[in-house]
Amino acid sequence: MxxxxxxxxxxxxxxxxxxxxxxxxxxxxxxxxxxxxxxxxxxxxxxxxxxxxxxxxxxxxxxxxxxxxxxxxxxxxxxxxxxxxxxxxxxxxxxxxxxxxxxxxxxxxxxxxxxxxxxxxxxxxxxxxxxxxxxxxxxxxxxxxxxxxxxxxxxxxxxxxxxxxxxxxxxxxxxxxxxxxxxxxxxxxxxxxxxxxxxxxxxxxxxxxxxxxxxxxxxxxxxxxxxxxxxxxxxxxxxxxxxxxxxxxxRSAVPSPCIFEQVYFARPDSVMGGGTVYSARRRMGERLAREAPADADLVIGVPDSGLPPAEGFARASGLPFGEGLIKNRYVARTFIQPTQELREMGVRLKLNALKDVVAGKRLVLVDDSIVRGTTMAQIVRMLRDAGAAEVHVRINSPEVRWPCFYGIDTDTQDQLISANKSVDEIREFIGADSLAFLSVEGLLASVPPAPGHCCACFTGDYPVAIPEVFSRGSFLEGYEPTNLADPSxxxxxxxxxxxxxxxxxxxESENAWGHEVVGASGRGEQEG
The missing domain is CATH 3.60.20.10 (Aminohydrolase, N-terminal nucleophile (Ntn) domain)
Incomplete structure (x- = not known):
């Protein structure tokens, strides 16, 4: 699709x-x-x-x-x-x-x-x-x-x-x-x-x-x-x-399940790789606290996928964990288009800050990713309007710099703020006091061990060949995929x-279930 x-x-x-x-x-x-x-x-x-x-x-x-x-x-x-x-x-x-x-x-x-x-x-x-x-x-x-x-x-x-x-x-x-x-x-x-x-x-x-x-x-x-x-x-x-x-x-030599299933897409109660997605996300937060600590009073997460890593960040850093943002769970996708004024309000349709929790506090705000940057800028502004003294943003995934061609809606690189700005420029754009992302190594260490993962959106290493006609116009000048697989x-x-x-x-092969031709793909191997 x-x-x-x-x-x-x-x-x-x-x-x-x-x-x-x-x-x-x-x-x-x-x-x-x-x-x-x-x-x-x-x-x-x-x-x-x-x-x-x-x-x-x-x-x-x-x-x-x-x-x-x-x-x-x-x-x-x-x-x-x-x-x-x-x-x-x-x-x-x-x-x-x-x-x-x-x-x-x-x-x-x-x-x-x-x-x-x-x-x-x-x-x-x-x-x-x-x-x-x-x-x-x-x-x-x-x-x-x-x-x-x-x-x-x-x-x-x-x-x-x-x-x-x-x-x-x-x-x-x-x-x-x-x-x-x-x-x-x-x-x-x-x-x-x-x-x-x-x-x-x-x-x-x-x-x-x-x-x-x-x-x-x-x-x-x-x-x-x-x-x-x-x-x-x-x-x-x-x-x-x-x-x-x-x-x-x-069979591919090294399977490449999408790492973003663990970061964001899958429900936290789903099991992947032998453990719950919730546990993996909490470990991401723990690793993030070690890689990018912050001097703060309270750790909060962006509901829902940012909550488990926020818990992990708080646990590893010794800071208290709190609920600073409330999600309106009855806002779903709709075919009734909002007014331009409501579009500009954006995230306020879905989230609201708890003023008595965040007022006067130095906050660590944990979320799963920053894609275009506009939503995080609105959340930071909302927390400041609610009285937060400082907002230190921590992201429990690496920077999304590369487009995805395998089922995520980032098919052009110009949509991705990390492909266009440095970390400090992103920090300034979203209005945060500090900003840090989890490393690729930290992310992989946080999920259950596996022979491989697709991390193309972070690294540019694409496990499946992408025809030029399909990817034309997707990459910014100066960006070339670093490890593009050959087609079968x-x-x-x-x-x-x-x-x-x-x-x-x-x-040339028996034609019975359990002992059939495997096909002509270079990725195939004969099964008895």
Missing amino acids: HPVNTVPAADGDTLHEECGVFGVWAPGLDVARMTYFGLKALQHRGQESAGIAVGNGSTVLVRKDEGLVDQVFTDADLKAMPGKVACGHVRYGTSGGGGWEGAQPHLSTINDTIIALAHNGTLVNTDAMRRELINMGIPFRTHTDSEVAAKLIGYFTQETHRIREGIASTMAMLEGAYAMALVREDAIYAFRDPDGIRPLVLGELPGGKGWVVASETCALDIVGASYVRDVEPGEIIKISDDGLESQQEY PTALMSVQEVADVLEVCRE
């Missing part, structure tokens, strides 16, 4: 992750309602549209629209969608515009079979594939990369006569970040990009009644499912009447070339 900057001015200094996905296979249970609750748990990942697709054994039913989960679905909608398998999606802004067609799950057909695809992430190499598919006579209704993936799966499935092979062949061509759930009338498939940039987890319902896949473990919790494991990077899972089947199709060989081929290569591979 190639992002565009559609954020209203009042929200313009907040990073937005693209989407959340949820899927369930549970015959005999209310899968539509379970998906509804799963999407409620993932609402923080997208508030522009929501959708649910249900397979009832003979067809796939879908209900989707713009708005929050509560605004899209009524009790009557859920009752009208009985079935055994379902997937759902919440969406932030993506390419291809809004409206019903832009909402997901994306519906497509493979001969007489209806499929619904829910996608979290961004694909960077779909333009050429879209043109080739159109030239082959395959129609498109939207401009989303999710539809390109669905059409590719359909094309390769017709060639191979199996959806799983259609998915595997499509994965051989895709470059970018993706975690997807695909539903047909009687089965669900879940698969993830070989670098594992976007998260996807697997859970089991009590008593062996079914399986759940979701972007975060908090969505498993709400439906009573137990976390089993992450869906592995490059893995395809199929769940049907035959049970759960898995195939490791592709099959990502550079045409659709027909990939089909021909994989046909040869299939002829």
Whole structure:
């Protein structure tokens, strides 16, 4: 889902992750309602549209629209969608515009079979594939990369006569970040990009009644499912009447899960890397206190993601922790545009200072990131208006200097204040008495150990190749990516070339689940 900057001015200094996905296979249970609750748990990942697709054994039913989960679905909608398998999606802004067609799950057909695809992430190499598919006579209704993936799966499935092979062949061509759930009338498939940039987890319902896949473990919790494991990077899972089947199709040498999931996107009660996101954020604050101490009276955090690191900062520094900012939890994204006066007030729609807590105090203000700087400037001004004597800003992530092409809405570098100003210039812009960011080393030391992470927004090291046509105009003069991965060989081929290569591979390999061709990607490795 190639992002565009559609954020209203009042929200313009907040990073937005693209989407959340949820899927369930549970015959005999209310899968539509379970998906509804799963999407409620993932609402923080997208508030522009929501959708649910249900397979009832003979067809796939879908209900989707713009708005929050509560605004899209009524009790009557859920009752009208009985079935055994379902997937759902919440969406932030993506390419291809809004409206019903832009909402997901994306519906497509493979001969007489209806499929619904829910996608979290961004694909960077779909333009050429879209043109080739159109030239082959395959129609498109939207401009989303999710539809390109669905059409590719359909094309390769017709060639191979199996959806799983259609998915595997499509994965051989895709470059970018993706975690997807695909539903047909009687089965669900879940698969993830070989670098594992976007998260996807697997859970089991009590008593062996079914399986759940979701972007975060908090969505498993709400439906009573137990976390089993992450869906592995490059893995395809199929769940049907035959049970759960898995195939490791592709594998990157070093997985690169997005580090910003730990910093900001994920809910603090979600588990990532074996520990809660809350604990990781608190450790970030502790490390930040050691790297950039401040002479102050009180530590406060910006709700909600800034609170755990503020607690950690207070604990490590010996300073008291307090609640100095109150969040209005009933302000959500809205299609009613505020007046220009309210836009200028910006953050006051969402936050208010506790004057009797902050007045006369030297404050340490902890937040997760500074992107464009405008929101932090308003918060600092608000605290000074409330009587704060000093405001020392501490950020529990490094400076965001590089654009993201994998599912975050910072696709041009000129949006990023740290790419344009020094730390002292940013401090002056936001009106703080001092400013410090957590180091990259400190951040990585604060999260559970892992073979690798995607830290491209901090370092410019991009784990997945970015075509020039996709990144054109994204970088400021003097900035060059420092470690840009090469594309896989099959990502550079045409659709027909990939089909021909994989046909040869299939002829040389057994064609049974558990021992199939892995594809022609240079990232793949044979599994027995």
